[in-house]
Amino acid sequence: MQTDDATGNEREPVEHFEPLPAGLAATFYRLATPHQRDGLYYRRVLTEHRCHRVLELGCGTGRISDYLTRSGFAVVGIDISPAMLQDGRNQRLAPVAQMDMCRLGFHSRFDAAIIAWNTLNLLGRKAAIRSCLEEVRTVLAPGGLLLLHLFVPDQNLIDHPGQRFFQFSLFDLPAGGRLIKETLRSYDPSAHSLLLEERYKLRFLPNGRANENYRHDLHLAAFPADTWLSLLHTTGFTVHHRQASFEEQSTTHTQPSILLIIAQCAT
Structure with a gap:
């Protein structure tokens, strides 16, 4: 049953991300x-x-x-x-x-x-x-x-510990297509640590190649x-x-x- 606060995207599939290869x-x-x-x-x-x-x-x-x-x-x-x-x-x-x-x-x-x-x-x-x-x-x-x-x-992370902050960038791939880089940051003040989630989405790839998703998680001293x-x-x-x-x-x-x-x- 649909609730009043439905967004219309409830049936969107959950994206799967492969580990990011070193190359x-x-x-x-x-x-x-x-x-x-x-x-x-x-x-x-x-x-x-x-x-x-x-x-x-x-x-x-x-x-x-x-x-x-x-x-x-x-x-x-x-x-x-x-x-x-x-x-x-x-x-x-x-x-x-x-x-x-x-x-x-x-x-x-x-x-x-x-x-x-x-x-x-x-x-x-x-x-x-x-x-x-x-x-x-x-x-x-x-x-x-x-x-x-x-x-x-930064002050935003300090004032909102544990909250995830989202950024994204777009890049042209050398062999054709686009790279969408999504970055999510969250700060743990008790450990002085930053969790940095980097998601890489390859879209509009040439020769009919399927979309590709990769993920790389980093823990930084903060x-x-x-x-x-x-x-x-x-x-x-x-x-x-x-x-x-x-x-x-x-x-x-x-x-x-x-x-x-x-x-x-x-x-």
Whole structure:
């Protein structure tokens, strides 16, 4: 029996989502991160601090590493995902290696290290994050820089714990068709954790291919800014600057979701 608050969509089938294959994850990541706004920021900071030898941790498809290489920096990228490293391998400019960011195997020292795009948040736990920061310190030259792009819970998440917030984006697929990326975020303040549900819907595929649905769930560390500053301090870094967007020069009075940090290891 239909109720008064029926929407007309009660008989819509429940969508089924397959686990996202690693190869498609790399392709979709490249599609969703085409801009160079963060690359311009890193180039400016590295130039101002006269850094030349740069390590990017979690380099993914090489977007930032290759951009900085074209800009004249000597960049090495690492990532734990073979699929990410293989994506566009023949067109890469910066050398890359498959490596755990908590177990760095370098003997040489770098002038700067970059951990971009919330990659450090993906480690989830304070112990793992602390281990990564300690490893980074060992491969930086005295006085070397650490540039971080971190996620922090914004005011909306803080005010509505447990509620799911929805976003979507549309992209053209290289071989034809459209990609619909749906993102649902929910914040658990007791665990300082963010559940990020990423859903990928392939539509209007060529040659009569059926629609495809994929899903990828991530748990991110969702610490407030003060916790990140404390983690850096206890692992031997001094924070010199922080800001809330790639354009701003200082943090705002509102609660943002981006925290950019410039830190320096002991000389």
